[in-house]
Amino acid sequence: MHAREDGERDGAGAGSVLRLRAIAGSTSNPAQARQPMKEAAQASDESLMSAYRDGDCHAFEMLYARHRGGLYRFLLRQCGAAGIAEELFQDVWLNLIRARQRYSPQARFATYLYRIAHNRLIDYYRRAAHRPVLESDDEDDDPVARLADRSSLQPDILVQRKTQVERLMTLLAGLPDVQREAFVMREEAGLSVEEIAQATGVNAETAKSRLRYAVAKLRRGLQELV
């Protein structure tokens, strides 16, 4: 799964947890904590969250290490500003901590986490009078074309960067919120269409359509770049 690979990429293993503990100041001797960390690294997110619900703080550290990068980037892509993303990021984790007693492993933990993040984003959108294009699934709405209209993303600037990654990010930023949300959920958390639908509160067909539109637009934009 993408999430597992992303977790390893983000340093969600035992070493990253120890690094996080060192940051939090909760581990005095990393050598003593290495063995339990190896065992916890093999545990699922659901079992770790269940352990944290029962009072195991180290399980939460492991969960946080696995999902901190993906969730942060998801929020950053959705709100577009680092400061706001940090605020939302903290709120999401604090909501998770407060709701730990009510957690029951009925679905994947990532679904549960990104559902919380989605709800928090909706609240942010409402407060900031930012109106996300929730149903902008029109295939005629070409994001690449809209990117060209933006002064900051003129084709000459994009040509100067000359990297596909930057192009992709630019294309991703031009996607409708719901399509970008579905795409980033799949890329960052490794959620399936059903899980994306569950996290965003829509049916599976809607989620599948959003994801399909997002991928198609990105692919088209990259092909144009090439």
Next chain:
Amino acid sequence: MNMDADCELSRLYRAGACEQPPVRLDRAILAAAERDVAPVGSWASARRRWSWQAPLAVAAVLSLAVSLALILEGELERTPPSRASAPTQVVPSSPGSNGRTDAEPAQSSDAISRGGEGIQAQRELPAATPQPRALQQNEASEHRAAQRAQPESMPRETPVAPAKERERAAVSALPHRPSARVSPAAPLPRPLGGETQRADPVPFAEISAGAGKIAERAPRLSVEARSADSVPPTTRREAARFGHEPDKALAVPAPGAAAAVPSGTHGPERRQADRTEQQSGVLLEAEQWLREIDQLRRDGREELARARLDQFRKRFPDFPLPESLR
């Protein structure tokens, strides 16, 4: 959906997606998670509470203890020391005892060992100690020393001893006084009798009960048996000063009267001589006591003189008091 295209998109996205949350957010979130897991009444929170409650409790206890000690110390300083000296001032010595208190054994023995000087020293003692008995024992032992030439058939004779040893024997011969707080109505330890041990003093209760009997028995003694030299001139002088003539009224022989008994006498004569000697010792003691009381009055120590006089009356209820002491 083209899987290769999806993989290419994913690869490009991951290559560009490298943002990480700041460290301060990690600290805040992990700390919040730890706080939420820690129960409210956990040991750590209890230790934090106890960290300031324990010193506070110790300080409160110490302040209470110190204030209580200061209050008690002030109370003790305000309390008059009459209780400590009360037993020696008020409670009379029991009859038949030598008047020594448990609180003054060293002083008394020292005073006795010093003989005549001990009389003045014992006057300073707060206890109503009948020092004349000690003096009488001294004199009696000296008198008995004169009888060392008597035959061995006399079992009551004590062996010859140096002066200090004789004084020590006199002290040890004094009957033990149980306590200064013994009531005057305590039972008498021994009955009066001439056959009692020589070292034992004559019980004063018996003497006090039969002071008149002494006067009755005394005339039966031979006047010739009493030598004028054997009676100390001071004794006779004091007796005359108190309006009391030992030679006539009481007719008790002087301590040296026993020496007038011819050596080698046995039986009733010897017992009579012993009885006469004991009676003379009692008389000497009473007279010495009266002299001491008079001396106390002259020294201006009226309270002590009154206490001693009360004791004297209890011990010798029938003894005629001089006019100055009535």
